[in-house]
Amino acid sequence: DNVNRHLSMAREWHPHDYVPWDEGRNFAELGGVDYDPEQSKLSEVAKAAMITNLLTEDNLPSYHREIAENFSQDGAWGTWVGRWTAEENRHGIVMRDYLVVTRGVDPVALEQARMIHMTNGFASPAGSQTGLLHSVAYVTFQELATRVSHRNTGKVCDDPIADRMLQRIAADENLHMMFYRNISAAALDIAPDQT
Template sequence: MARQLTQLELLRELESTAEANVNRHLKVARDWNPHDYIPWDEGEDYAALGGTDYDPEQSQLNEVAKAAMITNLLTEDNLPSYHRVIADNFSMDSAWGHWVGRWTAEENRHGIVMRDYLVVTRGVDPVALEEARMIHMTNGYDPLLVAQDHAAELEEHDIDEVGLLHSVAYVTFQELATRVSHRNTGKACNDPIADKMLQRIAADENLHMIFYRNICGAGMDLSPDQTLRAVTDIVTNFQMPGAGMPNFRRHGVLMAKHGIYDLRQHLDEVVMPVLRKWDIFNRTDFGPEGEKTREELATFLEQLDKDATRFEEMRDRALAREAAKAAKQAS
């Protein structure tokens, strides 16, 4: 059985890859200003300054767009938690530390611009939004707790700690999932300003995903069995970073039902493209443990595909019933 690399060994061996990808990112990333995406002339004072407070009739967003915007914004709000996890696992030294700072600064724009848009346009109740932010950020979120919950399983696979590889595996899939969610939310808003804003955010998320995907890919070349174990732990226990926020389940159901982010998109647009990029199912460098892990991953993906198909069938029937009911009421 191949020896599992320690966290410090992984950081040292992958540092040149991190440096190359930081430099690549700085060359292709485009700076932008949140204030350029806000229709400021639509804004007016709230009651505290002599204006009027929010009324649901003021929002131009439908219920699906509201749910998606709130979920995506609260997800972005938990940036301090994500920064802590990344900093703890990457360190703040050399290229690793430069990336942590740059990524955090870029991600912070997303929450700024989305909140400004919603408050200025009165897209959602700002008081309820703030209350939900306080709850969600107070709770915090650590994506690696999912893997840590399976400590016995990790010990069985001779993994001493959940760290760098689990971290980069998680954010690879999470950044791509967030890109898909933001992009589809922009379309659901039925507002060209919101659509342009969320396209800009989605472009950032895609570049971030590429950085993490390349780091994890280099880890796969360096220590194939160990990295595949981390990837499989994440894929088979994946949760979006919004899990645990107020109304997450209700909003998630609405988003899945109306094509913002569902199980089929998760499999076909997030998980499988990344696994193909790493050539998971054609590689020949896995040892016995890696082969066993690959079989486990394949079995999970087969079931996920069946679950996605079942969900699509149920959703289509539900939407057809709703359409028939609406047509009957209209007639």
């Protein structure tokens, strides 16, 4: 029911529609100019928030592992894990395109941070294979947290294009939260003590 509900509510959108490509230009490797902090229109707070949120989206393989191991690849769960992973990947794609095209942050530092972050990966503090209910509880809060964080980052960027992009991402995160919230509610009905 919840996979079908999600698929009926999710709206198709395309990362390229949210990026101001005409602000872009080549970097030195292709005869242009490399990044200089002067080029960024983002405040220090906006930069920090963008980088943090993007690195979190980049860490998708770790999160995919967590839910693929603790949910299931079968039936509706398998459909959900694949669909959720594809939607989350879109968030990292559009945010990186925006930041590189607008020169919002240092692309070299961003790539170095991505390499470190993804190489280390994410491990649940409770350990791997913690089971369905622990993972569902975690992601219910985590999806809400990302919704709030993307929304607030959009405001602090002080750029209508960034705000529009991050509102679009936040709408996805809200649907993810609703999916997991419904599963959490069902778990409280079916197995209240365990939940």
